[in-house]
Amino acid sequence: xxxxxxxxxDAVLSLNALPSIGKKTALRLVLHLLKDDxxxxxxxxxxxxxxxxxxxxxxSCFNFSDNVICDICLSPERVKSTICVVESVRDVMAIEDxxxxxxxxxxxxxxxxxxxxxxxxxxxxxxxxxxxxxDQIDEVILALSPxxxxxxxxxxxxxxxxxxxxxxxxxxxxxxxxxxxxxxxEITLGRSILARTPYSINVD
Amino acid sequence: xxxxxxxxxDAVLSLNALPSIGKKTALRLVLHLLKDDxxxxxxxxxxxxxxxxxxxxxxSCFNFSDNVICDICLSPERVKSTICVVESVRDVMAIEDxxxxxxxxxxxxxxxxxxxxxxxxxxxxxxxxxxxxxDQIDEVILALSPxxxxxxxxxxxxxxxxxxxxxxxxxxxxxxxxxxxxxxxEITLGRSILARTPYSINVD
Numbered sequence: 001x002x003x004x005x006x007x008x009x010d011a012v013l014s015l016n017a018l019p020s021i022g023k024k025t026a027l028r029l030v031l032h033l034l035k036d037d038x039x040x041x042x043x044x045x046x047x048x049x050x051x052x053x054x055x056x057x058x059x060s061c062f063n064f065s066d067n068v069i070c071d072i073c074l075s076p077e078r079v080k081s082t083i084c085v086v087e088s089v090r091d092v093m094a095i096e097d098x099x100x101x102x103x104x105x106x107x108x109x110x111x112x113x114x115x116x117x118x119x120x121x122x123x124x125x126x127x128x129x130x131x132x133x134x135d136q137i138d139e140v141i142l143a144l145s146p147x148x149x150x151x152x153x154x155x156x157x158x159x160x161x162x163x164x165x166x167x168x169x170x171x172x173x174x175x176x177x178x179x180x181x182x183x184x185x186e187i188t189l190g191r192s193i194l195a196r197t198p199y200s201i202n203v204d
Numbered sequence: 205x206x207x208x209x210x211x212x213x214d215a216v217l218s219l220n221a222l223p224s225i226g227k228k229t230a231l232r233l234v235l236h237l238l239k240d241d242x243x244x245x246x247x248x249x250x251x252x253x254x255x256x257x258x259x260x261x262x263x264s265c266f267n268f269s270d271n272v273i274c275d276i277c278l279s280p281e282r283v284k285s286t287i288c289v290v291e292s293v294r295d296v297m298a299i300e301d302x303x304x305x306x307x308x309x310x311x312x313x314x315x316x317x318x319x320x321x322x323x324x325x326x327x328x329x330x331x332x333x334x335x336x337x338x339d340q341i342d343e344v345i346l347a348l349s350p351x352x353x354x355x356x357x358x359x360x361x362x363x364x365x366x367x368x369x370x371x372x373x374x375x376x377x378x379x380x381x382x383x384x385x386x387x388x389x390e391i392t393l394g395r396s397i398l399a400r401t402p403y404s405i406n407v408d
Contacts, residue, residue, distance in 0.1 A: 002300040004275065005268045005292065010254040014247040018233050029222050031294065034259065034268075041256045043218040045249050048237065049287065051215040055238065064209045064238075071208065088237065089208065096206040118348045 049137055051112060062107040062124045064089050072105060079103045081138040085128060087111055111144055112155040120156060129160055139167040210405050223365040266311040266328045275307060283307045289332060289361065291315055291349060292397040315348055324360060333364055343371040366389060
């Protein structure tokens, strides 16, 4: 693409460096921002700068936070004896959006992945283990991705928790609500038969 | 969506204000930027600030420019006697990408559109007319959108040029290269028959 201005080209290329933003989309966004009078550019510039400079990671659960300890860890309404172990901050947000969980979280920052050179020492696993041994934790819910790496990580954590008196669970796996059986993949469907649960009329 | 940090929420909402960037995409972009160590945030912040503060509009053709007069208008290699009239800066870029045009441009900034309250006085039409009367312009190419508003604008400009000794042309309309006839719409196909051109073996 030929740009009539190097300033325009710079702005397009800087947005083009983002995932899923191609050059044409970047150009469209930049031209939109140039037309805009409502301060969108200033908002983006200020909020990205603030974010990069001031965003903290909760020293307890490793969730993103404005302060040293995040709002979830500080909240008096949360059940402090349950920890849900997740890979990333996005998973915390996804579970929070369900309104079905009232315990605490622990963000690992990924899963053990020998192929990608990620061992347990790069993740927040040691911090999780010491949290469980120090705080009064009754239950650890392993909510990692249903992949080989996720399963490996779940296994590693559960092995390390064996000696401690703590209940370990994983989130339920099975066919999606609203999904049709014929479209479920074989492994999911097979496992959901093996892991069948007692039928209850009050299930919601 | 529930955000664990107001800084994170601010950044997501500022990107969410862009066209075609939903909240989930905005969150993905922000999390990508947080992980990034290669200075993408600084690039975006700097380039958008620079763009908003320093981008100029060429005082001759109204294309975006780093200087008072744009590179195309200044270039000694361009044919100064031909002006291609387009709606927007994107059209200039699209035509430049074809490498088939070596004249100058004139960006109108839109088309006459009574329904949207856009009259000729909001566009750079008067500047075009004075440019044509002052400079030695032989040909004006009208390259506006093939819409009712685009045709109205082309008509308005051509009417105003009647008195001047200047050739007026429009870009060719017809079926696309590589397109199949059966998929061309009726109006395009009908007009391309009416506007048939002499067959030439050397056509490229």
